[in-house]
Amino acid sequence: MARNQQQELKALQDTLYFIGGKWRIPIINSICNGNRRFREIERSIPGITTRMLSKELKEMEQSKLLKRTVYDETPVLVEYAPTEHCRSFGKVIAEMIRWGKGHREVVIRGNKAK
Amino acid sequence: MARNQQQELKALQDTLYFIGGKWRIPIINSICNGNRRFREIERSIPGITTRMLSKELKEMEQSKLLKRTVYDETPVLVEYAPTEHCRSFGKVIAEMIRWGKGHREVVIRGNKAK
DNA sequence: GTAACCAGTATCATGTAGTATACCAGTAAT
């Protein structure tokens, strides 16, 4: 029950760090829903500033979660696309949604179940 | 692809909020590994302060993730135990570990896979 | 020429999560 527990905790913290910020999930959501361009993503996420979006997109590109492509048309066009790796995060998201729904019931209704 | 998306995002944010802090996961980990008493938990988590532990335990009790029991022996003994609800979080944790491991490979080794 | 779009960057302000440190009341052992 220990040993590679160290390693698992590390992996866990990586994941937590990755989704740590306030905007990560909304951004992933937006891009996975088909938004591709900077202003488009920005408009799809109420409340986000260009500063935060810019910062997050940069980090996400470095983490290989997004692919940034510059098309040298005129005017220049920049496209952000999710990688497979990013899409693979879907399972984690699904589990979190599942748990979050249950959590809401437990906390709000009090615990009837054991 | 929308509709209850609002609701799902909310559930997701609940979960994120729940694991948001720096110490939540280590504390859950510690308690699920059998630690029960305040100082015991505290010693099992390097770097945590009594203040943070106290604060977190309080919140976690309110969220029905922990059961706090005071045994009026002498000296007084306080026990923290995980609820079923807390243990049910294990699946999320497992998914996060799984993803975190893959993430590490993708980021560190560069992306050979598509 | 000026207004409006694109994809951002730069600078400064603020709030809150977390840290550091000390302390309290009670019990027990030496």
Place this chain on the structure above:
DNA sequence: ATTACTGGTATACTACATGATACTGGTTAC
């Protein structure tokens, strides 16, 4: 009586994530 344990609280500080706001350089349209 002093040291060390228990389960915590109180106060002060600090750093970092985020927010607000303005600006840049290029293109297109009127």
